[in-house]
Amino acid sequence: MTLIRRDLLERGFSLGALTLLTGCDLSDSNAVQSVLAKFSAWNDRVQAALFSPDRLAPTFPESDAVKDFRYNAWYGREQAPSLDAADYRLLLSGRIADKRPWTVEQLHALPQETQITRHVCVEGWSMIGKWTGTPLRIFLQRVGADLTARYVGFECADGYYEGIDMPTALHPQTLMAFKLADEILPREHGYPFKLRIPTKLGFKNPKFVTTIYVTDKEPRGYWPDRGYNWFSGS
Amino acid sequence: MSEPGVQTHAVAVRIGHWVMAFAILVMIGSGWRIYNAEPILPFRFPDWATLGGDVEAALARHGDPGVATALAWHFAGMWLLLASYLLLILWGVFSGHFRRDFLPVGPRSFLRDFLAAARFRLPHRLGEYNAVQRAFYWAVLTAIAVMIVSGIAIWKPVQTYPLELLFGGFQGARIVHFVAMCGIVLFLCVHLALVALVPSTLRAMVFGRSGHAVAATRMVEKTQ
Numbered sequence: 001m002t003l004i005r006r007d008l009l010e011r012g013f014s015l016g017a018l019t020l021l022t023g024c025d026l027s028d029s030n031a032v033q034s035v036l037a038k039f040s041a042w043n044d045r046v047q048a049a050l051f052s053p054d055r056l057a058p059t060f061p062e063s064d065a066v067k068d069f070r071y072n073a074w075y076g077r078e079q080a081p082s083l084d085a086a087d088y089r090l091l092l093s094g095r096i097a098d099k100r101p102w103t104v105e106q107l108h109a110l111p112q113e114t115q116i117t118r119h120v121c122v123e124g125w126s127m128i129g130k131w132t133g134t135p136l137r138i139f140l141q142r143v144g145a146d147l148t149a150r151y152v153g154f155e156c157a158d159g160y161y162e163g164i165d166m167p168t169a170l171h172p173q174t175l176m177a178f179k180l181a182d183e184i185l186p187r188e189h190g191y192p193f194k195l196r197i198p199t200k201l202g203f204k205n206p207k208f209v210t211t212i213y214v215t216d217k218e219p220r221g222y223w224p225d226r227g228y229n230w231f232s233g234s
Numbered sequence: 235m236s237e238p239g240v241q242t243h244a245v246a247v248r249i250g251h252w253v254m255a256f257a258i259l260v261m262i263g264s265g266w267r268i269y270n271a272e273p274i275l276p277f278r279f280p281d282w283a284t285l286g287g288d289v290e291a292a293l294a295r296h297g298d299p300g301v302a303t304a305l306a307w308h309f310a311g312m313w314l315l316l317a318s319y320l321l322l323i324l325w326g327v328f329s330g331h332f333r334r335d336f337l338p339v340g341p342r343s344f345l346r347d348f349l350a351a352a353r354f355r356l357p358h359r360l361g362e363y364n365a366v367q368r369a370f371y372w373a374v375l376t377a378i379a380v381m382i383v384s385g386i387a388i389w390k391p392v393q394t395y396p397l398e399l400l401f402g403g404f405q406g407a408r409i410v411h412f413v414a415m416c417g418i419v420l421f422l423c424v425h426l427a428l429v430a431l432v433p434s435t436l437r438a439m440v441f442g443r444s445g446h447a448v449a450a451t452r453m454v455e456k457t458q
Contacts, residue, residue: 027287027303036303039310050393057392074297118404120391123301124272126404199392226295227302229309234392 033227044231051233053167057198060116065130067181071188072121072202073158080188081157081208088192094153094213097144104192108178110134110142115173117198119205120234122223131196132179137170145214153219154195157208163219164197164204165231173198176209201232240445241360241438246325251439254318258418260285260311261381265415267304274408312385319378339368358432360445370421377417384411 026032071077089101114132121127140147147170153163168174177196178185185191190207197205203223213219224230243251263285270278281289286304293299326332343365350356351366363371387398387407401407429436437444 027285027300027307028291033303036306036310039313040306043309047390050390052393055393055395058395118391120404121272122305124268124274124408223298223302226298227306229305234390 040229043229047231047233048165048167051165051167051199053171055199057117057173057234060118060128062116062130064128065116065181066127069119069129069180069189070125070127073207075158077188082187083157083191083208085192088210090209091211092143092213093211094215095146095149096140096212096214097146099143107134107176107193110176111138112178113175114179115175115196115198117173117196119198119202121202122228122232130181131175131177132182133175133177133193133196135172136174136176136195137172139176139212140169140214149214150216151214151219153213153215154206154209155211155213156190156206157210160206160208160222161219162195162204162206162221164195164200168197168199168233171197171199199233201234203228204232238362239360240443241435242443243438244325244329244331245442246321246329247331248439248442250318250322250325253314254322257311257314257318258422260307261315262415262419264304264307264311267299268301268308269412271299271301274405274412309389312382312389315378316382319382323375335363336368336371339365339372344369358428360432360434360438370424374418374421377414377421380410380414381418384408384414 071080073080085104088104090103090107091101092099112132112134114130116128116130118126118128136152140152145152147166150166151163152166152169153161155161164174175196176193177190178193180186180189185193190209193209194207195205195209204221218230221228221230224232263283266279267281267284267286270281270284281300284300284304285307286292286300286302289300291300292302326336347356347365351364356364356366383397384401384407386394387401388404388411391398391404391407398404398407401410434444
């Protein structure tokens with residue numbers, strides 16, 4: 001190998017670094033996307049292994065809880081669906097014994113508890129809120145869901161959809177939240193209820209839930225379908 | 235490890251260095267894009283300097299400012315960074331590379347070499363690290379460790395709680411992660427400027443050896 005060729009090689013290295021820095025096209029190539037997807041699937045497994053069903057998310061004093069909780073969605077606050085308690089029915093499907101739909105009144109009659117936990121958004125911001133509702137675990141037991149199934153999925157009135165692993169669904173802090181800051185859940189935050197899962201990133205907390213299903217097939221997720229990590233635990 | 239005037243790098247160091255160089259560029263580029271989604275200071279990094287695909291296309295597709303791909307890069311790059319970091323640290327400790335080349339480094343020798351360098355009177359001797367270089371390598375290795383630990387605290391604030399308290403909470407961990415990034419970028423600028431000044435160091439990091447030990451160079455040329 002001659003010294004000239006060495007020099008060329010060395011310049012090649014710096015060129016490679018430059019291309020990487022301006023790597024717009026690189027990121028959009030199918031080959032790169034497929035490698036990144038493989039890493040993301042690997043990270044799903046790592047996170048499932050890291051997840052401890054007994055470890056509680058930190059809770060905070062009431063003084064830390066924010067009253068005016070940040071609104072976040074891909075559409076504006078005024079476009080958030082407005083669900084009417086008179087018409088609303090929560091539908092159940094999949095591996096659930098009792099699939100009768102639930103009214104808001106029936107949901108509110110379930111045993112409830114309150115938690116002050118932190119919502120961590122995938123964008124990087126975080127906010128502490130006071131949430132009141134029914135542990136999803138209690139609801140799933142009540143309707144005779146197959147708790148040996150692998151996943152629980154959610155469909156929402158705004159076209160959103162998400163899904164979580166069964167260990168997270170059974171986690172004691174995973175709530176069907178009916179209240180925020182002691183008030184009935186405001187419309188834009190997901191009335192009649194949203195999933196409040198402090199062991200997941202914010203986008204794994206679906207609002208306006210209209211269907212809950214239990215399945216062994218990994219449920220799709222709105223943002224995971226758009227390239228975000230599926231497990232997204234915190 | 236080297237004879238005077240000759241710079242050599244073990245294969246482990248070279249692999250660790252280049253994997254880490256790639257990983258760090260990925261982490262910085264994607265990190266800047268992730269930062270842009272929720273800046274902690276009143277500025278954003280220009281899109282061209284960030285990693286994560288075409289912003290306009292992602293925005294048009296589903297209102298996502300290309301953060302999904304940036305996060306995917308970041309959480310793939312972290313494994314490369316961790317692997318190369320462990321390789322370099324373990325090799326540095328167990329081969330004696332750290333003890334031989336990066337120690338000792340004291341405040342007095344640092345000050346002496348720093349003042350000399352500031353007046354452009356610090357000659358570069360291939361195969362030898364002056365006190366400023368030594369201090370810089372320790373500093374960047376520390377910054378990367380801080381980066382990894384604060385990154386884990388941000389990635390898994392619940393599962394690793396109370397790790398974030400080490401940084402003053404979740405937001406504190408984000409700030410520390412940002413500051414450590416600035417330190418690493420600063421190191422990169424100085425590092426690349428010095429490589430530009432003494433290009434033979436780059437040859438050693440690519441091919442394992444460079445320098446002016448004449449006999450040795452001839453031998454290498456002949457065998458190739």
